Amino acid sequence: MRIIVLALAGVLVLSGCSAKSGAEGGAEARSDEINDSQIAQTQAVNAWDAVAALRPEWLQSTDRTGAFRPVVYVDGERVGNVEQLRSVQAGRVMRIRFMSPYEGQRRYGRDHSGGVFWVTLIR
Numbered sequence: 001m002r003i004i005v006l007a008l009a010g011v012l013v014l015s016g017c018s019a020k021s022g023a024e025g026g027a028e029a030r031s032d033e034i035n036d037s038q039i040a041q042t043q044a045v046n047a048w049d050a051v052a053a054l055r056p057e058w059l060q061s062t063d064r065t066g067a068f069r070p071v072v073y074v075d076g077e078r079v080g081n082v083e084q085l086r087s088v089q090a091g092r093v094m095r096i097r098f099m100s101p102y103e104g105q106r107r108y109g110r111d112h113s114g115g116v117f118w119v120t121l122i123r
Helices: 002-018 036-040 047-054 056-060 082-087 101-108
Strands: 033-035 071-074 077-081 093-099 116-121
Touching: 033 036, 033 047, 036 047, 036 093, 047 056, 047 082, 047 093, 047 116, 071 082, 077 082, 082 116, 093 101, 101 116
Parallel strands: 071 116
Antiparallel strands: 033 093, 071 077, 093 116
16 A cells, blocks of 8 residues: 555656646746736736736735735836736736735735735836
């Protein structure tokens, strides 16, 4: 019985190592990030549209009070609330990363209880 369990565990480990991700260039896709090649495959006009198409669950994040209050940063500068994603052209976005409310508060303080959208633009 023990040999069968070990053999099955070995098969599972090996099959997991050989699985390819859907990201281009062999890079692993991250669930907390959207990149420019993913955005290009959508009909997104702005960053909000890209998020809505690719990770709609991010637009439903709420803080402990049940309010939807993510903070948006563009190239490291705090620009405001989630509505600011509508003012960022999709074609200018290199990467959008979403940090959970827990991670947002841990990194940036209590006023980030709805999470953080971190947008990096193409230079």
